[in-house]
Amino acid sequence: MTKIKKTIQPASFKINAGGTATAYGGSALPDVVRQRRAKLEASVRPGDIPSSAEGDLAIKDVRGWMLREPISKRAYTVIKIQTASGLTGFGECAPLWPAEYAEAKTIILGKPVTSFDVTASLLAKCPTARAALNIAMLDVVGKLCKAPIFQVLGGPTRHRARVLAPIMGDTDTALISAMNRAKSAGYMAFKVPITPVVYRNQGQAYVQSIVKRIEALRAAGGQDVDFVLDGSNLLTPGDAQMISAAIEKYHLLWFDEPCLPAGLGAFKKISGGSVTCVGAGKKITEGSEVQDLFREDAVDIIRPDIGLNGISQIKKMSTIAEVNYATVGPNHNGGPIGTAASLHLAASIPNFFIQEISFPEAQEDQAMRLALTTVPVEVIKEGFAVLPVGPGLGINVNEQSLEKYKEVTL
Amino acid sequence: MKRRDFLYGIGATGALLAGNNFPESDSDCGCDASPLQQQQQVLSAPKTPWQRGQFDHVLSKVRITNLKVFGVSITPVSDRPYVFVKLETNAGVTGWGEATLEGKAGAAMACVNDMKDFVIGSDPMQVEHHWQSMYVHAFYRAGPVIGSAISGIDQALWDIRGKILGLPVYKLLGGPVDPRGVRGYYHARGGTREELIKLRETAERDGVTAFKTGLPAPAYEWIDTHAKIDRAIKQLQMIREALGPDIDIACDFHAKTSPSVASIIVKEIEPLNLLFVEELTPPENNKALARIAKRSTTPIATGERLVASYGFRELIEQGIVDILQPDASHCGGITALWKIGAMAAASGLSMAPHNCEGPIGGLAAINTDACMPNFLVQEVCSGVEPGLNEKVWEEWLGFPAQRMVNGRFPLSEKPGLGFDLSEDAFKKYPFGGTVPMGRVFASDGSVCEW
Numbered sequence: 001m002t003k004i005k006k007t008i009q010p011a012s013f014k015i016n017a018g019g020t021a022t023a024y025g026g027s028a029l030p031d032v033v034r035q036r037r038a039k040l041e042a043s044v045r046p047g048d049i050p051s052s053a054e055g056d057l058a059i060k061d062v063r064g065w066m067l068r069e070p071i072s073k074r075a076y077t078v079i080k081i082q083t084a085s086g087l088t089g090f091g092e093c094a095p096l097w098p099a100e101y102a103e104a105k106t107i108i109l110g111k112p113v114t115s116f117d118v119t120a121s122l123l124a125k126c127p128t129a130r131a132a133l134n135i136a137m138l139d140v141v142g143k144l145c146k147a148p149i150f151q152v153l154g155g156p157t158r159h160r161a162r163v164l165a166p167i168m169g170d171t172d173t174a175l176i177s178a179m180n181r182a183k184s185a186g187y188m189a190f191k192v193p194i195t196p197v198v199y200r201n202q203g204q205a206y207v208q209s210i211v212k213r214i215e216a217l218r219a220a221g222g223q224d225v226d227f228v229l230d231g232s233n234l235l236t237p238g239d240a241q242m243i244s245a246a247i248e249k250y251h252l253l254w255f256d257e258p259c260l261p262a263g264l265g266a267f268k269k270i271s272g273g274s275v276t277c278v279g280a281g282k283k284i285t286e287g288s289e290v291q292d293l294f295r296e297d298a299v300d301i302i303r304p305d306i307g308l309n310g311i312s313q314i315k316k317m318s319t320i321a322e323v324n325y326a327t328v329g330p331n332h333n334g335g336p337i338g339t340a341a342s343l344h345l346a347a348s349i350p351n352f353f354i355q356e357i358s359f360p361e362a363q364e365d366q367a368m369r370l371a372l373t374t375v376p377v378e379v380i381k382e383g384f385a386v387l388p389v390g391p392g393l394g395i396n397v398n399e400q401s402l403e404k405y406k407e408v409t410l
Numbered sequence: 411m412k413r414r415d416f417l418y419g420i421g422a423t424g425a426l427l428a429g430n431n432f433p434e435s436d437s438d439c440g441c442d443a444s445p446l447q448q449q450q451q452v453l454s455a456p457k458t459p460w461q462r463g464q465f466d467h468v469l470s471k472v473r474i475t476n477l478k479v480f481g482v483s484i485t486p487v488s489d490r491p492y493v494f495v496k497l498e499t500n501a502g503v504t505g506w507g508e509a510t511l512e513g514k515a516g517a518a519m520a521c522v523n524d525m526k527d528f529v530i531g532s533d534p535m536q537v538e539h540h541w542q543s544m545y546v547h548a549f550y551r552a553g554p555v556i557g558s559a560i561s562g563i564d565q566a567l568w569d570i571r572g573k574i575l576g577l578p579v580y581k582l583l584g585g586p587v588d589p590r591g592v593r594g595y596y597h598a599r600g601g602t603r604e605e606l607i608k609l610r611e612t613a614e615r616d617g618v619t620a621f622k623t624g625l626p627a628p629a630y631e632w633i634d635t636h637a638k639i640d641r642a643i644k645q646l647q648m649i650r651e652a653l654g655p656d657i658d659i660a661c662d663f664h665a666k667t668s669p670s671v672a673s674i675i676v677k678e679i680e681p682l683n684l685l686f687v688e689e690l691t692p693p694e695n696n697k698a699l700a701r702i703a704k705r706s707t708t709p710i711a712t713g714e715r716l717v718a719s720y721g722f723r724e725l726i727e728q729g730i731v732d733i734l735q736p737d738a739s740h741c742g743g744i745t746a747l748w749k750i751g752a753m754a755a756a757s758g759l760s761m762a763p764h765n766c767e768g769p770i771g772g773l774a775a776i777n778t779d780a781c782m783p784n785f786l787v788q789e790v791c792s793g794v795e796p797g798l799n800e801k802v803w804e805e806w807l808g809f810p811a812q813r814m815v816n817g818r819f820p821l822s823e824k825p826g827l828g829f830d831l832s833e834d835a836f837k838k839y840p841f842g843g844t845v846p847m848g849r850v851f852a853s854d855g856s857v858c859e860w
């Protein structure tokens with residue numbers, strides 16, 4: 001990685017690392033271009049976002065709760081901010097280390113809530129906390145403007161948001177019953193795990209086990225449901241390619257992260273080898289990674305995680321997908337506050353396709369998700385989520401429940 | 411009703427949307443003119459999602475009630491009469507935008523009017539949705555005429571959104587990066603060495619940190635003579651010497667040069683360490699631009715004639731240039747300028763938006779610049795001393811819209827784009843009609859780029 005890349009784009013180039021960058025992309029920049037950028041870099045200096053608590057909109061207090069669902073053990077963090085004027089906002093992110101939280105808190109205290117976007121570069125070294133802070137700041141801005149976040153951001157671009165439920169189970173039978181439960185809750189699209197991976201390069205029998213799984217789910221679910229096959233980065237590129245070709249005729253929504261996207265070359269090969277759509281990007285936190293995916297023709301859908309990025313970061317990523325005539329299907333493995341943020345994002349960008357929402361099996365987990373907000377957020381009808389309306393996130397967080405379900409107070 | 415009362419709750423849609431009569435087309439392209447076919451199309455045309463009431467629960471109560479277009483010529487021979495767009499709402503709030511298109515004022519005004527149905531009856535909050543509809547449903551996507559019309563409407567929608575939501579546009583976009591304002595540059599119009607030294611003194615006094623200049627000849631041929639090339643190099647050397655090492659200098663080639671001529675000049679002026687060289691070639695051929703860029707260490711800027719984020723994709727993806735210069739009044743307004751900035755940031759490119767039209771597009775650009783971490787510098791087509799245009803702008807807006815303070819364009823705390831404007835202000839400056847841009851010819855009379 002060159003010096004220039006490091007300074008202009010603070011994030012690491014995770015995806016690019018093993019890739020085959022083209023003539024001008026990534027690490028293959030000609031020296032002359034590098035010199036040019038270095039000259040320019042001297043002129044582009046970050047400005048001073050006011051850090052002293054000037055005005056009512058400055059962030060005066062930050063609090064956090066690390067939560068965990070009792071049965072699924074799914075973990076997520078909720079952050080609350082308060083302005084000098086007393087307005088409060090909530091955000092959610094993936095599990096957050098206390099050290100990262102402390103660092104982010106130091107950076108964000110005193111900043112105006114309206115700097116929800118430009119603070120991204122200051123918070124680049126604590127990207128997970130950045131996600132929750134971005135959502136919380138937008139929540140406050142919405143409340144300040146008395147408008148839902150999607151209206152603040154130029155939406156609604158749609159009046160409902162398509163949703164995807166991940167289903168779990170060791171066998172096809174277990175998956176079918178999980179699908180039926182999610183279906184009766186209103187879901188019409190399901191993310192299905194691949195059959196267990198025992199060897200590397202498993203060949204024909206393994207490919208057939210995947211085909212059989214899809215056929216069984218299709219037979220049980222009918223013609224009006226849709227599937228995403230979740231590779232969970234577990235496959236070799238060879239197996240992934242064979243599977244991708246074998247499942248073409250089932251018209252899955254997409255094949256999700258069949259192998260590690262760090263090997264962009266492998267991804268490009270899978271994507272180029274069949275017409276099955278390919279999705280990737282659950283771990284990305286910078287637009288540069290999205291640019292790399294599209295520069296390499298690697299994907300049909302990008303999957304940035306709401307709990308790792310927040311709203312603004314994904315909105316920026318979506319601009320790169322948009323010009324590639326491609327779509328955004330955010331990943332979400334967190335709680336209902338993150339879901340609400342996702343739905344505002346969905347209604348703010350033009351090229352949203354689908355939002356993944358965790359659908360826990362256990363009653364206890366479902367009860368916790370319901371208890372975190374005063375009105376249910378994850379209301380699903382005919383495969384689409386109802387958009388939250390009302391100022392900010394349009395939800396009221398129940399702080400007593402945060403206390404009840406917390407593992408650690410940050 | 412108070413402004414804020416319009417914001418949420420069930421929107422009053424029905425009556426206003428009656429005029430919003432889009433056919434939602436099926437696979438038939440509508441080319442069959444037989445009366446029966448036409449009648450069937452009208453009868454069977456399903457309503458829009460708005461007319462079906464599907465958006466009711468997520469819209470504000472604000473609706474656009476009227477769209478007006480003004481052609482405004484500061485002088486009767488101006489080649490760029492300003493095309494201003496005014497949107498009126500049922501909330502008593504109005505919004506202004508600018509669709510000025512150099513040399514094609516009539517087309518830009520007509521195109522804004524062509525888009526009336528996309529706007530009247532709609533909720534200004536959903537500017538992204540309207541932008542998509544204007545661009546995608548235009549079928550042809552967008553060139554400069556449609557791009558400028560969308561820009562004018564988009565800016566006016568953002569102005570209204572800011573006024574309704576109670577925040578300046580740059581705060582709605584999540585900014586500012588720097589509350590002191592947005593760094594800018596003036597054009598260096600002084601010719602002699604003495605004039606340029608005086609310019610440096612004025613700049614140092616006023617805190618101006620950058621200037622832009624151009625090439626000396628009105629036109630360059632495919633391959634040019636030693637004398638003309640040498641003159642261009644010597645002039646730039648003289649400007650650097652007169653302005654000193656501490657002021658940034660950019661040079662606009664204005665696409666007057668072929669890749670062959672541009673390459674030679676760019677090579678020779680490398681030791682001057684210019685801030686950037688701009689529009690080395692016309693905009694259609696990125697490969698030609700890459701041919702020059704491969705051999706230059708001076709940062710390269712381009713983009714004032716490109717439309718929408720789509721128009722910038724290849725430049726960004728292939729890393730051809732270093733700086734993008736979309737124009738907020740051509741590229742698709744604030745919505746498009748912001749997206750181009752976000753895409754550029756992901757590839758480490760900087761933003762130096764173009765602005766050579768009126769004050770509204772300029773303020774739209776400044777508001778957007780303030781939210782770009784990769785922002786470099788903003789153009790204003792004016793010198794250190796204000797000209798006639800700036801005096802008229804101040805008369806219209808009540809403040810010097812595009813004059814810098816300490817080298818920066820200040821940011822307003824007022825909501826929207828930050829100004830109040832009455833359409834009566836234009837009465838003194840009636841539309842003088844479309845005037846073509848300048849035309850230049852080579853020594854043998856053939857057509858040259860300008």
